[in-house]
Amino acid sequence: MGRPPKLRAIGPASYELPIGFKPGMRVPVRVYGTEKLVAEMDDQVYQQAANVATLPGIVRASFCMPDAHWGYGFPIGGVAAVDAETGVISPGGIGFDINCGMRLVRTKLRWPEVQPRLRKLVDALAARVPAGVGSRGFVRATPDEFREVLRGGARWAVRNGYGTRDDLAFTEAQGCFEGADPDCVSERAVERGRRQIGTLGSGNHYLEIQVVRPEGIFDAELAEAFGLGFPEQVVVMFHCGSRGFGHQVATDYLHEFLRAMPQKFGFPVIDRELACAPFASREGRDYYAAMCCAANMSFANRQVILHRIREVFSELFGRDPDALGIENVYDVSHNTAKLERVRLDGVERRLLVHRKGATRAFPPGHPELPPAYRATGQPVIIGGSMETGSYVLAGVASGEASFFSTAHGSGRRMSRTRARKLVRGRELQDRMSARGILVHAASQRGLAEEAGFAYKDVDEVAEATELAGLSRRVVHLLPVGNVKG
Amino acid sequence: MTSASAFEFVDRVTSDLCFVARGASVEDVFAASAEALLAATVEDPGTVTARVRRSLALEEPALDLLLLRFLNELIYWKDAEQLLLRPETLRVSQAGAARLEAQLAGERIDPSRHRLEGDVKAATAHGLRVGPGGGDGGWEAAVTLDV
Numbered sequence: 001m002g003r004p005p006k007l008r009a010i011g012p013a014s015y016e017l018p019i020g021f022k023p024g025m026r027v028p029v030r031v032y033g034t035e036k037l038v039a040e041m042d043d044q045v046y047q048q049a050a051n052v053a054t055l056p057g058i059v060r061a062s063f064c065m066p067d068a069h070w071g072y073g074f075p076i077g078g079v080a081a082v083d084a085e086t087g088v089i090s091p092g093g094i095g096f097d098i099n100c101g102m103r104l105v106r107t108k109l110r111w112p113e114v115q116p117r118l119r120k121l122v123d124a125l126a127a128r129v130p131a132g133v134g135s136r137g138f139v140r141a142t143p144d145e146f147r148e149v150l151r152g153g154a155r156w157a158v159r160n161g162y163g164t165r166d167d168l169a170f171t172e173a174q175g176c177f178e179g180a181d182p183d184c185v186s187e188r189a190v191e192r193g194r195r196q197i198g199t200l201g202s203g204n205h206y207l208e209i210q211v212v213r214p215e216g217i218f219d220a221e222l223a224e225a226f227g228l229g230f231p232e233q234v235v236v237m238f239h240c241g242s243r244g245f246g247h248q249v250a251t252d253y254l255h256e257f258l259r260a261m262p263q264k265f266g267f268p269v270i271d272r273e274l275a276c277a278p279f280a281s282r283e284g285r286d287y288y289a290a291m292c293c294a295a296n297m298s299f300a301n302r303q304v305i306l307h308r309i310r311e312v313f314s315e316l317f318g319r320d321p322d323a324l325g326i327e328n329v330y331d332v333s334h335n336t337a338k339l340e341r342v343r344l345d346g347v348e349r350r351l352l353v354h355r356k357g358a359t360r361a362f363p364p365g366h367p368e369l370p371p372a373y374r375a376t377g378q379p380v381i382i383g384g385s386m387e388t389g390s391y392v393l394a395g396v397a398s399g400e401a402s403f404f405s406t407a408h409g410s411g412r413r414m415s416r417t418r419a420r421k422l423v424r425g426r427e428l429q430d431r432m433s434a435r436g437i438l439v440h441a442a443s444q445r446g447l448a449e450e451a452g453f454a455y456k457d458v459d460e461v462a463e464a465t466e467l468a469g470l471s472r473r474v475v476h477l478l479p480v481g482n483v484k485g
Numbered sequence: 486m487t488s489a490s491a492f493e494f495v496d497r498v499t500s501d502l503c504f505v506a507r508g509a510s511v512e513d514v515f516a517a518s519a520e521a522l523l524a525a526t527v528e529d530p531g532t533v534t535a536r537v538r539r540s541l542a543l544e545e546p547a548l549d550l551l552l553l554r555f556l557n558e559l560i561y562w563k564d565a566e567q568l569l570l571r572p573e574t575l576r577v578s579q580a581g582a583a584r585l586e587a588q589l590a591g592e593r594i595d596p597s598r599h600r601l602e603g604d605v606k607a608a609t610a611h612g613l614r615v616g617p618g619g620g621d622g623g624w625e626a627a628v629t630l631d632v
Binding site: 070096250415445 | 494495496497498499500501502503526527528550554557560561563564565567594596601602603604606607609610611613631632
């Protein structure tokens with residue numbers, strides 16, 4: 001923990017580190033969080049955010065969300081908007097797990113109906129949605145078919161029977177980033193990813209059954225608009241990304257950028273994980289096209305997982321998915337770079353907004369939102385630890401200050417190595433079971449690493465985003481069953 | 486390679502796994518790093534036996550980037566072919582560019598025999614270091630794995 005002396009408060013739950021904190025900074029660092037969260041942030045967050053502030057073309061500030069913690073190149077919870085004409089693109093500003101994101105699915109089921117079958121439900125979901133080392137999905141894609149997935153994203157999945165058109169309407173960018181070009185993706189990345197559609201992964205990825213409690217509703221009107229209106233409602237939340245495919249894309253281009261930075265672009269390498277290329281260069285454009293492919297693989301992955309969830313619920317409760325009301329509330333990424341048109345000092349500019357461990361949070365009235373959410377603002381999904389619960393929030397107009405970006409999770413505060421020294425997986429599983437949370441874990445060691453105490457206080461994170469004017473709380477969701485990757 | 490190679494996981498980053506590998510030679514450090522990667526993936530690396538083999542030849546401008554590439558190759562085989570591999574023979578040279586030639590041996594993932602742990606997604610350049618260290622003229626490497 002190392003709050004820099006130069007960090008000064010500039011508003012509610014908002015702080016700033018001035019240009020000059022580190023040589024070469026072009027913009028200040030803006031940190032969002034309560035006193036407690038800011039005090040808990042590791043020193044590397046400030047150092048890394050200051051490195052980000054040196055990137056060519058960055059505008060306004062290098063942002064840290066309230067759940068920020070150390071990452072590769074950028075801190076996780078880092079946001080940087082760069083000018084699309086003069087700025088750079090950095091894989092470290094997107095994350096290795098490109099388009100890692102959250103999907104929230106509502107049902108018409110109430111907890112008393114589900115509770116007696118929870119064990120069966122969790123086991124069936126774990127069987128249908130593979131997780132952990134070497135897991136492969138049920139979709140068998142040849143390399144050429146996989147390239148179609150990369151072009152079409154969740155639209156490919158729906159075309160192939162894994163979902164509905166409504167699922168797409170409630171997915172960011174309708175489940176497909178334009179600009180994907182499979183020719184910019186290596187054969188190795190294709191080989192690595194083509195058998196992973198429909199899999200959860202490991203680490204902090206999970207699929208969770210959650211319940212809406214009456215005391216968890218912060219804004220009844222917005223909750224109802226998101227279809228989360230009745231108490232004891234059962235919902236399913238899951239967190240996963242582009243699996244090994246996205247990692248291979250990021251690794252391939254990181255190496256290419258590191259070679260080109262000193263030789264072709266004349267950029268200094270201050271941190272290898274912060275490698276970058278001008279967005280307008282051949283290297284930058286190719287990476288963007290490959291990143292869009294990985295984003296689309298991830299959208300397809302989450303869409304296929306939703307299809308599997310529908311199958312499991314339908315078989316277990318003996319009704320078809322429509323009768324069970326299994327519908328997509330929203331799917332939103334927290335690891336991307338997106339081209340967005342933004343008014344800056346009265347001039348409209350095209351910016352490439354890097355959000356790494358940060359959620360896009362469009363306000364009411366934004367033209368990119370589906371009509372059902374035009375008046376409410378975009379649903380924001382903040383996944384907490386498996387012990388503490390999660391939040392649904394909504395985008396707000398004042399979020400313009402951070403290019404409509406907010407937090408994505410509770411944020412780690414303890415290393416994996418330390419967490420597993422403090423608790424064994426089996427012990428944690430028993431403890432959670434005693435508290436009414438049933439866990440199916442692919443690895444006991446992995447389970448211990450994800451213990452609630454390894455994370456920041458998600459209530460504080462959600463509150464901080466509201467205080468800072470980045471998003472507003474709608475519903476708190478309580479976990480009751482968890483499939484842990 | 487000699488048997489004088491070892492690794493330990495250390496408490497350096499919040500999100501992922503870091504290890505320090507040591508050995509009497511640069512080859513030993515590469516082999517110990519591969520063993521650390523296996524230990525992050527399966528509970529008991531001793532359960533991974535030599536049933537299939539793959540050859541590997543790599544070249545990078547620097548020794549640390551060569552180690553990074555080597556580990557990422559092993560991760561690639563794990564995802565693309567479900568193979569858990571370790572080097573059976575390994576030679577590193579540093580005349581100009583850093584080069585590696587290795588014979589890898591291992592087997593397909595078998596959940597009935599391999600108790601699986603973390604699905605390592607990449608070896609990263611964060612805090613990456615390979616060089617003399619650990620005393621007695623030995624070699625040392627520090628690596629962060631993204632899990």
